[in-house]
Amino acid sequence: MDTSNPMTDNVLKKTKFKARLIALSIMLALILILSLIKRIEWVAEYVFARGISRAYAYVIGNVTSILPISVFEIFIYAAIITGIVFIVLIIKNLIKKRWIKLASSSLTVTIIVISVLLLYTVTASMNYYRAPVVLDMYDGGVDSDDYLSIGEYFLNDFNNLAASFERDEDNNIISPYTDRELAKIMREEFARLESSYYNSYVPLAKPILLSKFLSVNSLMGISFAPTAEPNINKDMPVCQKPFTMAHEIAHSLGVMRENEANLIASYITLTSKNDLIRYSGYLDTFYQIPSMIYWGVGSDAYSSFYEEFSPLIGIDRGICTEFWGSYSSFMNKISSFFNDIYLKLQGVDEGTGSYSGSYNYDIIDTGEINDEGQPVFEIVFSDVQKLYLLIYFDNLI
Numbered sequence: 001m002d003t004s005n006p007m008t009d010n011v012l013k014k015t016k017f018k019a020r021l022i023a024l025s026i027m028l029a030l031i032l033i034l035s036l037i038k039r040i041e042w043v044a045e046y047v048f049a050r051g052i053s054r055a056y057a058y059v060i061g062n063v064t065s066i067l068p069i070s071v072f073e074i075f076i077y078a079a080i081i082t083g084i085v086f087i088v089l090i091i092k093n094l095i096k097k098r099w100i101k102l103a104s105s106s107l108t109v110t111i112i113v114i115s116v117l118l119l120y121t122v123t124a125s126m127n128y129y130r131a132p133v134v135l136d137m138y139d140g141g142v143d144s145d146d147y148l149s150i151g152e153y154f155l156n157d158f159n160n161l162a163a164s165f166e167r168d169e170d171n172n173i174i175s176p177y178t179d180r181e182l183a184k185i186m187r188e189e190f191a192r193l194e195s196s197y198y199n200s201y202v203p204l205a206k207p208i209l210l211s212k213f214l215s216v217n218s219l220m221g222i223s224f225a226p227t228a229e230p231n232i233n234k235d236m237p238v239c240q241k242p243f244t245m246a247h248e249i250a251h252s253l254g255v256m257r258e259n260e261a262n263l264i265a266s267y268i269t270l271t272s273k274n275d276l277i278r279y280s281g282y283l284d285t286f287y288q289i290p291s292m293i294y295w296g297v298g299s300d301a302y303s304s305f306y307e308e309f310s311p312l313i314g315i316d317r318g319i320c321t322e323f324w325g326s327y328s329s330f331m332n333k334i335s336s337f338f339n340d341i342y343l344k345l346q347g348v349d350e351g352t353g354s355y356s357g358s359y360n361y362d363i364i365d366t367g368e369i370n371d372e373g374q375p376v377f378e379i380v381f382s383d384v385q386k387l388y389l390l391i392y393f394d395n396l397i
């Protein structure tokens with residue numbers, strides 16, 4: 001016998017619906033409040049980056065790092081399936097004109113989406129507004145006679161490394177590590193970042209199983225703060241993996257701005273004692289050295305410096321260009337467009353232009369002429385050039 005009373009059922013449903021509406025309103029209000037207070041640097045730095053977001057990353061990172069597969073990846077599949085189920089439900093309810101059911105399931109999905117957005121705001125978005133990264137930099141000048149010695153010093157290392165790796169018949173570097181092993185080595189490398197600016201817990205970087213989706217969108221990696229996971233494209237060339245891992249781990253340690261994540265990745269890779277990791281750093285940043293020679297010494301010195309490069313370096317660059325070039329540039333433009341919007345929504349005015357921030361240098365024409373009758377330029381070094389100079393003058397490698 002059915003003892004339920006339809007009147008009581010309706011009241012109960014209405015109360016539940018109301019409660020969910022209130023919960024949704026509270027969450028939206030919280031997001032609004034957070035987006036206002038994140039502009040106060042002290043709040044972003046000490047309440048979130050070094051407080052709530054750090055504690056969250058510690059707890060969740062410890063859990064997700066146990067799993068060899070990416071929880072973020074599972075989350076994406078679950079979101080896709082939920083989306084499909086939701087669309088089917090909408091169509092069904094629309095056809096059958098079940099308006100209350102339609103409103104109820106729409107509310108449920110909205111609550112799920114807003115919950116994730118709130119969690120993302122707390123764990124990641126706030127960190128875009130924190131104080132600048134803390135990293136030692138060279139802040140002196142360079143004698144024009146020194147540029148070539150500096151260049152030779154690094155190029156020697158770069159050339160030797162290129163020749164030191166085991167390669168297959170197509171000259172692809174054979175990685176001595178699995179992705180998991182590399183992630184563990186990278187975790188130790190990050191222990192060298194001693195400042196309390198960074199989260200002390202370093203999560204393990206994870207390979208995305210269906211990395212093809214990343215490759216198609218020209219994505220090397222994705223860091224997702226709600227699961228405290230740095231994820232990388234497992235299919236990309238071996239020599240790009242360490243730098244990418246370092247970049248994504250930097251995000252997981254609270255460095256959300258792209259230029260700063262690149263700077264931290266440059267520091268970790270270029271000062272590493274590990275050959276593959278250091279080589280990956282050079283491949284990504286070495287072009288900063290010839291630029292210094294060009295402006296600091298002259299175009300002839302620049303051209304002869306390029307002649308000293310090992311052909312293997314050119315081969316490795318070619319392998320990377322070929323890999324990424326094999327995917328459609330149309331999809332690349334679409335993903336770059338959305339990334340640009342995402343970054344601007346996070347308060348980064350330059351959008352995707354911010355990736356190059358740490359590599360930008362400036363040239364000042366001093367108006368002087370040297371002994372060879374050439375104009376003398378002063379270089380306002382980029383952050384990565386300052387890093388190279390620090391490594392050279394402080395003998396960091």
Ligand SMILES: [Zn+2]
Pocket residue numbers: 247248251258261
């Ligand atoms: Zn990034």
